[in-house]
Amino acid sequence: MLGNEEPYSLTGNTILLKDENKKLLLVTSDRYQNILVARSGVQLTDWEPQRRPGVKNVSVVELFKRDKTYFFVRAGGVEYQVDLKFEESPITEMKF
Structure with missing residues (x-):
């Protein structure tokens, strides 16, 4: 990465998008769609994990060191709960 800081940080089981101009593609196991994290929100995507500007x-497995199905994502000041057990609708915006 040559000194480039990661655009995210990890605290416990929460992924925080730090650089709101960048996007994260969370690559999940084959039975789920991948998850795109951007300033505007968190959504399932059919993007393949190829490099994009x-x-x-x-990889979610790289982040959590195992095949984790339950975690949180903070992006654009909003926190989302992601629970991949719910295949139809795994992403929920958290209300506090």
Whole structure:
């Protein structure tokens, strides 16, 4: 990465998008769609994990060191709960 800071940080089981101009593609196991994290929100995507300008590819297994299905994502000042057990609708915007 040659000194480039990661556009995200990880605290416990929460992924925080730090650089709101960048995007993260969270690459999940084959039975789920991948998850695109951007300033505007978090959504399932059919993007393949190829390199794209301004997009950082991160494997969920790499982040959590195992095949985790439950975690949180903070992006654009909003927190989302992601629970991949719910295949039809795994992403929920958190209300506080």
